[in-house]
Amino acid sequence: MIYMIFLSFLALNLAGQEKIEFDSTETVYVSTKDKAVYKGRITNQSDERISLQTEKFGQLKINRDDIREIEHDNGQSIKNGKIWHEHIYASQYILTGNAIPLKKGQGYYNNIWIFSNSLAYGITDNFSIGTGILPIIDFQNGIALPFWFSAKYSFPNKGKNIYFSIGATGLKLFNVDMPVLGALYGATTFGDKNLNLTLGLGVPYQQGYGLVKYPLGKISGAVRISKSTYFTVEGFIAGINPIENQEFGEGMLLTIGGKTGSKNISFNYGAILAMDFAYPSFIVGVPILGVTIPFGNK
Known part of the structure; x- marks a missing residue:
């Protein structure tokens, strides 16, 4: 024995x-x-x-x-x-993504302040979809449930570290009498997942009205400052209309933050700053805290 x-x-x-x-x-x-x-x-x-x-x-x-x-x-x-390690969530800044595609079978779950929950998944090496929901409590009308769906196509990388993408997103608020909102957009990203700059332009859409006349501009970037940490900046300019009104835009939304973690999880943090160009001295700041968890092929 x-x-x-x-x-x-x-x-x-x-x-x-x-x-x-x-x-x-x-x-x-x-x-x-x-x-x-x-x-x-x-x-x-x-x-x-x-x-x-x-x-x-x-x-x-x-x-x-x-x-x-x-x-x-x-x-x-x-x-x-x-x-x-190459991080899947490097294709995402704090609020929005860049033109670098998710590969087939790659995905991630993103959460901000517990309430905002979203998913993104690569259907092919160049085409990905996303969805999310954000419960909003209105003490007069109850709980509104914004639900959004998005799709992005990234063209095959023809140049060295230059990516192009086009996409669309739609948003519907349930429990609230409000039309469907959405946007068509395009973006170009220069760089790779460790250091990049993204320029984008989007045209908002409203049900019953059509495409909004003046687009939304975006400039974003990220730099990987260590093995586990990224520094990110996103800037959004609403109502770009330099021809008729001789103004650059109506307002600006800016996010400044970082992402720290490993190839299995990322902790996201920073702040959202909003400014109305009509009152440039008035700035509203909101802190951001969230987490991103990759899944699928890593």
Whole structure:
């Protein structure tokens, strides 16, 4: 009996030591226990060591006992000796997104102040949809339920780090006698998920009225300042009409904030600042606190 138990533990131990085979054409990241990170292709592997072909250091032989982790190349980069994972939620600023697409099967859940809940999901590598709801309490008329749906198509990246997208969104308030609202928009993003600038233009829509005459402008950006933190800024200008009224716009909405987390979760924070150009000294500020949780293919 004791002999059988010993053989069982031995079999489990040998199974745990079984090496994982890697394709020699696949790029991987090898993290060692001394906190070094190497990028390359595993050209040979045995029970004791692996051979890693790198561009910077040539052929490296690394003992398996010295390896902490081996990761497949999924868009990561190495900064200051650390792996910066590509975050799905980098396609989203605090309130709106950019032209960088979600890949097929990628999605995320976004929450702001508990009440605002939204989802986004990549149907293909270039087409994604989103939906959300935000309960609003009106002490006279009860609870209003704004529900919105959006769709975005990002054109294949023709240039280096230049993305174009078009999209539409619609909003309906339930329990309130109010027409359907929406917008058609286009955006261009320069950069990548770690550093980008987005310029956009949208035309609002109102049921029974049609497209609004004057568009809504947007300029947004994000910079990744560490492995886990992004700094973001969004600016929206309403009623752009420099020809007839000789004015740049009617008002501006500005968000300043950040996103801190990992590839599995992001904590979002910042403030919304609103200003009416007719009263430029009057600024209203509202704090933002939320969370984004990716799901699907990461």
